[in-house]
Amino acid sequence: MSQTLIGMTGGIASGKSALESAFTALGIFVADADRIARAVVEPGQPALAAIVQTFGAQVLDGDGRLDRAAMRRRVFDDADARRALEAIVHPAVHATLERQCRDASGPYAVAMIPLLAEGGGRERYPWMQRIIVVTAPLELRMARLLRRDGIDAALAQRMIDAQASDAARLAIADDIVRNDGSLEDIAQAVAELDARYRLLAAA
Template identity: 55%
Template sequence: MTQRPHAMVVALTGGVAAGKTAVARRFEALGVHVHDADVAAREVIEPGTPGLAAVVDAFGAGVLDDAGRLDRAAMRRHVFADPAARQTLEAIIHPLVRHWLHQRALAERGPYCLLAIPLLAENIEHYRWVDRVLLVDAPEPVQLARLIDRDGIDEALARRMLAHQASRAERRAVADDVIENNGDESALDHAVAELHRRYLALAQHR
């Protein structure tokens, strides 16, 4: 059985370009620790880690750059075109990321912390130990526009990226709290402040 952290744990999730980073920054400004699955995914395959060794075992040394690090751009192109390769890579990295996040949560001594997990809905069965799920949601047309603007990509690629993720309905089904982020970013200030007060109160009675 997975050990439950001392602090209350809120999993922060949302589709690509929904505004998770903007929300996470606001919680951090309030003194809340945010542990990011994207940071974990980089750290668990740093040179010298068992994670990188497992990736090389699965895909060969050709996935490394001249400095001995994972060539992320080449790897991304490879797994995007090959679902089986993507599953192989995820089977290596996802358990390592979950362990990294769990260890960070166990070390927390504050009232609560956030775990930023983009693919939470797709892997919710592995995160039963979190206390709440906070979804940052935006309509698909808003996501598309932000993604095209943010990454400088065309609409066809942006739509493919959205299609690779869980649907809005699937994300909403696992959420306890929802921030609607379909307008100006400044509107997030009030939403985050309200949730911060609620989470502090919940953490006291946990």
């Protein structure tokens, strides 16, 4: 079991996946909040039952799965509905993140949480010993978004603006990785963090 737990966050297209791959290559378990958020609303999960009880069966598709498009339309312009959905999903995600990290083998585990700064920061995740923030220049993030998602610059900018500012993320950072170089640079940065976290776990 891992008792040394590390948080990782960064803005959209900052390069979180590259760091995840680098940690995984070193044998470190990484729990992904986005993947968990999808898993906790699968059929048979308590969170999906609570969503149906709150919003009605119209949020399910023909296979009994959550109709994500219908759910987005339901909460898009309704702050109360969005808060009700978050009150169901977020606790399930937080509990699963911590459990997966604590159950992981290895000297430490990493929880990758894209919206960590927006979702309460360090206060919401008191079980994290350190927080990594991945950063990249705005123009590089824009270029990655345009290439990755096939969208225009205006939409890419709106997606970036909808998230916490770089300053807000850096305010909760213990360790910062600047992702504006090569994958070899990322591997080197992660190797240095890995050495530091192994010492922390052994202390």
